[in-house]
Amino acid sequence: MSDVATTAQPANTDDKPMLATLLHEGVFRIVMQRPEKMNSLSSEMMSALSETLTEAERNPEVRVILLGAEGKVFCAGHDLKELTAARGEADGGRATYERIMRQCSDLMQQIVRHPKPVIAVVTGVATAAGCQLVASCDLALATDTATFCTPGVNIGLFCSTPMVALSRNATRKQAMEMLLTGESIDASTAKDFGLINRIIPRDYLDQVVQKYAEAIASKSSHTLKVGKEAFYRQLEMPLNEAYDFAANVMVENMMARDAEEGINAFLQKRPPEWTDS
Numbered sequence: 001m002s003d004v005a006t007t008a009q010p011a012n013t014d015d016k017p018m019l020a021t022l023l024h025e026g027v028f029r030i031v032m033q034r035p036e037k038m039n040s041l042s043s044e045m046m047s048a049l050s051e052t053l054t055e056a057e058r059n060p061e062v063r064v065i066l067l068g069a070e071g072k073v074f075c076a077g078h079d080l081k082e083l084t085a086a087r088g089e090a091d092g093g094r095a096t097y098e099r100i101m102r103q104c105s106d107l108m109q110q111i112v113r114h115p116k117p118v119i120a121v122v123t124g125v126a127t128a129a130g131c132q133l134v135a136s137c138d139l140a141l142a143t144d145t146a147t148f149c150t151p152g153v154n155i156g157l158f159c160s161t162p163m164v165a166l167s168r169n170a171t172r173k174q175a176m177e178m179l180l181t182g183e184s185i186d187a188s189t190a191k192d193f194g195l196i197n198r199i200i201p202r203d204y205l206d207q208v209v210q211k212y213a214e215a216i217a218s219k220s221s222h223t224l225k226v227g228k229e230a231f232y233r234q235l236e237m238p239l240n241e242a243y244d245f246a247a248n249v250m251v252e253n254m255m256a257r258d259a260e261e262g263i264n265a266f267l268q269k270r271p272p273e274w275t276d277s
Helices: 043-058 080-088 094-113 129-136 151-155 160-166 172-181 187-193 202-217 221-235 239-254 257-267
Strands: 004-008 019-024 027-032 064-069 073-075 118-122 125-127 139-143 147-149 198-200
Touching (some): 027 043, 027 202, 043 094, 064 073, 073 129, 080 094, 094 129, 094 160, 094 221, 118 129, 129 147, 139 187, 139 202, 147 187, 151 172, 187 198, 221 239
Parallel strands (some): 027 064, 064 118, 073 125, 125 147, 139 198
Antiparallel strands (some): 004 019, 019 027
C-alpha cells in the first residue's frame, strides 16, 4: 500500500492547512497544525477534524487512526478568543455557545462511535477540551513531558463537558481532583489515573507509536469495529444486560468470515488472510 498524503483545508484565509494527514500501511495520521493558536478547538478546527474523521471512516484502506499535534501544546481546549468575541452578539453569545458546545460534543461522540480505533499521541499540554479530546480517544500514548489538566475552574468556567469523558477514564475522586483543583498532572499520574495507556520517551516516539498502531492495523477491521462498538455499549448496561448483549455479539461475530478464517489459521498455525467481513 502506498503512502497517501492529504490536507484538510481551513475555512479561513491562512495558507497553512488546519490539519495534515498521512496514510501508510493502514495507519492514518492526523496532525493538528495550529501551534500558534495552541491547536485550540475553534469551530473551524472541530469542523476540519470531523470532516477528516468522516473521510477516514469511508476509506477502507484506513484501519487505525493516530491523532497528534504540532508544537508544545497538544490542544488548549476551546478558543477563548472566539468565545469572548461572541459576547458582543445580541443574545450575549448564547446561540454561539450552544452551537460550539454541541459541535464539540458531537466531535467527541464521533470519535467514540467511529468504527476504527482512534489513538491520541500527546507530545505536549492537553488542557480543558484538549484533555477531553485525549479521554475520548480509544487509546492514548504520551511522551514523558506531556501534561494534562482541566483548569476551567480557575477562570470561572467549570470543565463540565470535559468532565464527561474524563469521568469515564479516571475514577470519580481522580476526576474530581482534576476538575476542582484545575492543577496539571504529569504523564505518570495521567497513566495512574487511566487517562493514557503508555509513556514513551520523545526520542523513540515515532518508532514506538508506528509499531503500536501497525499491530492494531494488522487485525481484521470487521472484528475491531464489532469489538469497539460493543465495548462502549456494554459499559452503560447493568451486569446481566451487558452479558446478554455481549453473548449475542459473540454469536454474530462467530458467524463472520474473519472469525472462521482467524480460528482456522490459528489451528493450522498460519497467518490469517482477512477479508474484513
